[in-house]
Each structure stands twice: as C-alpha cells, then as structure tokens.
Amino acid sequence: MNRQISYITTAHLILAAIATGYFIFSTISTTKDRGTEDFCGTQSSVTAPVSENAAYGKTLFLRKCASCHNIARDMIGPRLSSIMENPQWSDRQQLYKWIRNPEKFMQTNAYTRELRNKYGTMMLSFPDITDDEIDAIVDYVSSR
Numbered sequence: 001m002n003r004q005i006s007y008i009t010t011a012h013l014i015l016a017a018i019a020t021g022y023f024i025f026s027t028i029s030t031t032k033d034r035g036t037e038d039f040c041g042t043q044s045s046v047t048a049p050v051s052e053n054a055a056y057g058k059t060l061f062l063r064k065c066a067s068c069h070n071i072a073r074d075m076i077g078p079r080l081s082s083i084m085e086n087p088q089w090s091d092r093q094q095l096y097k098w099i100r101n102p103e104k105f106m107q108t109n110a111y112t113r114e115l116r117n118k119y120g121t122m123m124l125s126f127p128d129i130t131d132d133e134i135d136a137i138v139d140y141v142s143s144r
C-alpha cells in the first residue's frame with residue numbers, strides 16, 4: 001500500500017516537472033518571438049524612413065562639417081547633437097541662413113556672435129548647400 005502511494009506520488013512529481021519545464025520553455029520562446037517582432041516593427045515604422053535621410057546626412061556631414069564639428073563633443077566648433085533642442089534653431093529657416101552665410105547672420109544675431117567669441121574661429125559658409133541637404137544633416141546629428 002505504502003509502495004503504491006509512493007509510486008503515485010513519484011509519477012505526479014515527474015508529470016509536474018515535465019509540465020513546469022514545458023511552461024518555462026514555451027514562455028521563453030514566445031517572449032523571444034515577441035521581442036523580434038517588436039524590434040522589426042519599430043525598425044520599419046519609425047526609424048527606416050528617417051535613417052535613409054540620416055545616411056545621406058552622414059555623408060554630407062563627414063564631407064562638409066566634420067573637420068570642425070563632432071556630434072558628441074565640442075571641437076573647433078560646438079557639438080551638434082543637441083542643436084534641435086536649442087530654441088535658437090527651432091525655426092529651421094534660421095539654421096538655413098546661418099549655414100549658408102554665418103558671417104552675415106552674425107551681424108544681426110547676438111547668440112552666434114557670442115558663440116564666435118567663445119570658439120574664436122569663424123564658421124565656414126556653405127552658400128550652395130540646399131535646405132534638403134541641411135535637413136539630412138540635422139536628421140543624422142539628431143539621430144546619434
């Protein structure tokens with residue numbers, strides 16, 4: 001009789017162990033699946049269209065701006081990672097004008113005059129750069 005009970009108990013324990021194992025396994029695998037799905041979803045819906053422009057912006061940034069600017073730290077010119085949080089540049093038109101002709105812009109803008117005093121170098125002008133090109137550079141530096 002005692003022996004029978006112990007067999008039954010053992011059998012139950014084994015079944016419980018299998019069930020627990022299966023439960024843990026299925027939880028892990030569904031979590032993994034969901035994780036991948038989320039990652040792909042976010043990629044395509046949010047970052048993909050921007051990152052194409054940002055990739056173009058990267059090329060322009062490296063060619064035209066990187067000799068004086070770094071995204072994350074100040075160099076010859078200030079770091080560019082947070083320019084979009086700067087109220088001075090919240091009007092994109094201001095930024096276009098500044099980049100095309102900093103010297104002229106400075107004459108009527110105290111903020112950039114102060115920057116020049118701080119950095120001691122005159123920012124280069126880019127008279128031929130287009131609005132789209134500047135937008136792409138902004139996408140790139142703000143995505144980092």
Ligand code: HEC
Pocket residue numbers: 061064065066067068069076077078079080083086088099102112115116117119120121122123124126137
């Ligand atoms: C010859 C060096 C040089 C180059 C090249 C250059 N900059 Fe600058 N930039 C500066 C300096 C120096 C300043 C700070 C103002 C000053 O002293 O003229 C500045 C300031 C800025 C600012 C204002 C930053 C702030 O904190 O408000 C922006 C935006 C900017 N540059 C964007 C660019 C972009 C975009 C390019 C490339 C298309 C570029 N710069 C190329 C030197 C440069």
